[in-house]
Amino acid sequence: LQTHSLSLSLQAKMSRPVQAQRLAGIDKNIWVEFVKLAATYSTVNLGQGFPDFPPPDFLKEAFVRALSGEDHMLHQYTRAFGHPPLVKILAQFFGKLLGRDLDPMTDVMVTVGAYQALFYCFQAFVDEGDEVIIIEPFFDCYEPMVKMAGGTPVFVPLRPKAPKDGKLMSSADWQLDPAELASKFSKRTKAIVLNSPNNPLGKVFSRGELELIADLCVKHDILCISDEVYEWLVYDGKEHVRIASLQGMWDRTVIIGSAGKTFSATGWKVGWTVGPNRLLQHLRTMHQNSVYHCATAAQEAVAQGFQRELEHYRKPDSYFVQLAKELQQKRDWLVQSLDAVGMKPIVPEGTYFLVADISEFKSDVPDVPDSDEPYDSRFAKWMVKNKGLAAIPLSAFYCASHKNNYNHFIRFCFAKEEATLRAANDILQKWKREKTSP
Amino acid sequence: MLFASRSFCCLGIRTYRLQTDLLSRSIKLSASATMAFRHKNTRRIEGLDSNVWVEFTKVAADPSIVNLGQGLPDISPPSYVKEELAKAAAVDRLNQYTRGFGHPSLVKALSQVYERVCGRKIDPLTDILVTVGAYGSLFSTIQALIEEGDEVIIIEPFYDCYEPMVKMAGAKPVFIPLRYKNDGNSASSADWVLDAAELANKFNSKTKAIILNTPHNPIGKVFTREELQVIADLCIKHDSLCISDEVYEWLVYKGNKHIKIATLPGMWERTITIGSAGKTYSVTGWKLGWSIGPQNLIKHLQVVHQNTLYTCPTPLQ
Numbered sequence: 001l002q003t004h005s006l007s008l009s010l011q012a013k014m015s016r017p018v019q020a021q022r023l024a025g026i027d028k029n030i031w032v033e034f035v036k037l038a039a040t041y042s043t044v045n046l047g048q049g050f051p052d053f054p055p056p057d058f059l060k061e062a063f064v065r066a067l068s069g070e071d072h073m074l075h076q077y078t079r080a081f082g083h084p085p086l087v088k089i090l091a092q093f094f095g096k097l098l099g100r101d102l103d104p105m106t107d108v109m110v111t112v113g114a115y116q117a118l119f120y121c122f123q124a125f126v127d128e129g130d131e132v133i134i135i136e137p138f139f140d141c142y143e144p145m146v147k148m149a150g151g152t153p154v155f156v157p158l159r160p161k162a163p164k165d166g167k168l169m170s171s172a173d174w175q176l177d178p179a180e181l182a183s184k185f186s187k188r189t190k191a192i193v194l195n196s197p198n199n200p201l202g203k204v205f206s207r208g209e210l211e212l213i214a215d216l217c218v219k220h221d222i223l224c225i226s227d228e229v230y231e232w233l234v235y236d237g238k239e240h241v242r243i244a245s246l247q248g249m250w251d252r253t254v255i256i257g258s259a260g261k262t263f264s265a266t267g268w269k270v271g272w273t274v275g276p277n278r279l280l281q282h283l284r285t286m287h288q289n290s291v292y293h294c295a296t297a298a299q300e301a302v303a304q305g306f307q308r309e310l311e312h313y314r315k316p317d318s319y320f321v322q323l324a325k326e327l328q329q330k331r332d333w334l335v336q337s338l339d340a341v342g343m344k345p346i347v348p349e350g351t352y353f354l355v356a357d358i359s360e361f362k363s364d365v366p367d368v369p370d371s372d373e374p375y376d377s378r379f380a381k382w383m384v385k386n387k388g389l390a391a392i393p394l395s396a397f398y399c400a401s402h403k404n405n406y407n408h409f410i411r412f413c414f415a416k417e418e419a420t421l422r423a424a425n426d427i428l429q430k431w432k433r434e435k436t437s438p
Numbered sequence: 439m440l441f442a443s444r445s446f447c448c449l450g451i452r453t454y455r456l457q458t459d460l461l462s463r464s465i466k467l468s469a470s471a472t473m474a475f476r477h478k479n480t481r482r483i484e485g486l487d488s489n490v491w492v493e494f495t496k497v498a499a500d501p502s503i504v505n506l507g508q509g510l511p512d513i514s515p516p517s518y519v520k521e522e523l524a525k526a527a528a529v530d531r532l533n534q535y536t537r538g539f540g541h542p543s544l545v546k547a548l549s550q551v552y553e554r555v556c557g558r559k560i561d562p563l564t565d566i567l568v569t570v571g572a573y574g575s576l577f578s579t580i581q582a583l584i585e586e587g588d589e590v591i592i593i594e595p596f597y598d599c600y601e602p603m604v605k606m607a608g609a610k611p612v613f614i615p616l617r618y619k620n621d622g623n624s625a626s627s628a629d630w631v632l633d634a635a636e637l638a639n640k641f642n643s644k645t646k647a648i649i650l651n652t653p654h655n656p657i658g659k660v661f662t663r664e665e666l667q668v669i670a671d672l673c674i675k676h677d678s679l680c681i682s683d684e685v686y687e688w689l690v691y692k693g694n695k696h697i698k699i700a701t702l703p704g705m706w707e708r709t710i711t712i713g714s715a716g717k718t719y720s721v722t723g724w725k726l727g728w729s730i731g732p733q734n735l736i737k738h739l740q741v742v743h744q745n746t747l748y749t750c751p752t753p754l755q
Contacts, residue, residue: 020738022585054530073723074723116747123480124480127482266534268753269747269751278477289577289603290746291571291574291725295570295725296723296725
């Protein structure tokens with residue numbers, strides 16, 4: 001009888017999936033497919049978001065110094081919640097920007113990239129049944145991370161308004177409808193995710209737009225997870241306003257930043273969170289139970305990078321100032337290239353991404369009625385296979401049920417060397433000639 | 439009413455909308471009596487905030503103290519390892535994102551080394567995941583494969599993170615001690631043994647996994663083939679997984695042999711073997727580890743990875 005009951009429960013066990021339920025519905029990832037396509041077909045890759053130019057010399061030198069210097073203890077564990085020199089300089093730097101005294105030990109925590117900071121926020125604050133408001137289009141990881149935490153994502157779109165006559169559309173023309181946004185808040189809402197400057201559109205939320213969001217956060221007593229990784233990539237003299245600096249917001253906001261985006265070193269995977277101890281203490285609990293420490297040498301180098309930037313803050317030789325200037329030029333270059341061939345660029349106010357409307361190119365990639373796949377996805381795949389130019393379909397940044405709402409746009413990354421952008425232009429020009437010739 | 443009371447129910451709000459004086463005053467009074475800071479932590483991390491290292495590293499930080507506490511070498515890593523990293527840092531593209539589940543040259547090298555050690559083919563792309571330290575591998579494995587309703591057997595004494603990680607996954611840790619058997623000879627970590635009957639009793643239909651750590655922190659025990667076979671037999675009988683933390687695999691002393699439980703018959707398909715660059719090369723501050731196992735298990739660790747940190751640092755890999 002005992003053996004029989006053992007085999008029954010064993011059978012039951014073996015018929016269950018081996019993996020945990022928390023992985024349900026989050027196994028797919030668009031990057032797997034698009035990175036593979038780019039690797040196989042592209043001659044010019046403006047798809048995935050990383051620079052093809054190196055980090056600044058002062059940063060690389062700092063890293064080499066950390067590795068080969070006298071202090072070989074930089075190869076061993078450092079403080080779990082952040083290497084002291086790094087959290088100290090971050091507290092100093094962001095304290096200045098926020099107009100507040102920050103305690104480096106409690107108000108700052110280092111993570112493995114901003115990606116992990118996002119993961120921690122959802123795990124620490126989102127329980128089963130909690131709702132999290134996500135503004136579309138969104139950096140794709142927000143949705144699966146909310147789901148993995150057992151939460152329910154609630155989406156609200158940025159809606160494009162027609163630009164003024166004769167002007168190109170700007171990312172500023174994509175806006176939230178205040179009434180629509182307000183309607184998304186319920187008693188189950190735990191947090192809203194804000195990403196400004198926004199990936200993929202490049203939108204830089206204005207003070208007025210942030211005040212609208214802040215008022216709702218305060219009114220409904222919810223948290224704000226503020227993904228500000230592109231904070232230094234802001235163009236045309238625009239200002240990056242930090243929502244945590246608005247009234248009532250410091251106590252309910254976790255600010256997320258990235259050395260990868262700040263210093264063009266995405267492969268270092270150093271990120272951070274800044275916020276009140278009352279919130280960060282729970283991120284520390286997550287961190288000590290997941291990876292515990294971040295790599296020491298990279299943190300040491302980033303600390304030195306920030307030290308240098310603090311000394312050169314707002315001066316012409318500040319890397320932050322120079323990088324924004326260079327990227328603005330590249331942006332303008334790509335805008336021209338795309339406009340010239342009939343792809344309609346939405347001029348981004350920030351980030352190193354640009355979205356273009358490809359409606360005029362329907363002749364090359366015809367509509368397929370009843371297709372499951374959004375048009376822009378088929379277009380992007382066709383383009384990389386036939387033209388060697390890699391870009392990402394905008395539908396990738398929408399939830400499943402909204403993928404066909406804005407399905408004639410593709411996203412380009414312009415954090416690329418001049419040669420790369422020139423090669424992209426050549427492809428586009430050739431394409432245009434082929435279209436217009438009989 | 440619920441809506442109105444919630445507008446006032448929060449510490450730290452500096453601005454809030456007053457409806458009417460009377461209403462707001464009465465709500466404020468009752469709210470302050472029951473007011474809880476709404477932004478408390480999730481259930482999954484409840485009770486997991488304390489940590490022995492926070493306290494002990496603080497004490498050891500005093501320079502007058504000789505620190506034989508926390509497990510990290512104070513000797514320099516081998517020069518060739520440091521030199522390779524310096525070289526990598528100079529290659530531009532190695533400062534940008536690499537393959538999410540592991541830098542191609544690293545997973546290739548790992549598959550080659552471990553194929554030799556395990557005597558079986560290991561696919562670098564599907565059978566390996568690179569993580570942020572072995573700690574990260576433990577986390578990815580437990581998040582991928584363990585959940586509420588599961589029991590996980592932990593052998594005491596244990597590396598402290600196993601318990602909170604299992605709890606964070608919503609599962610129940612079940613403890614079994616190594617017991618000291620003194621047969622009169624000088625004390626060895628080999629004298630700390632599991633009682634086979636006691637171990638068998640800990641397994642039941644809810645046992646999702648057992649966590650094995652060999653060589654063992656803190657005792658230094660290197661489990662023998664016979665001891666591993668006892669564990670393996672139970673895993674197979676109860677269709678349980680084995681999470682094998684082998685970070686000290688290369689630190690085994692004369693007369694002892696490190697045996698991988700995954701190489702025992704019937705075990706490869708149910709074992710995740712975890713390794714660490716930090717312990718292997720005396721570079722604990724690089725925080726690189728790996729999980730090796732069959733594709734049908736590793737693929738779930740990869741899903742966790744792509745939803746938690748996506749890639750590990752490139753130049754270090």
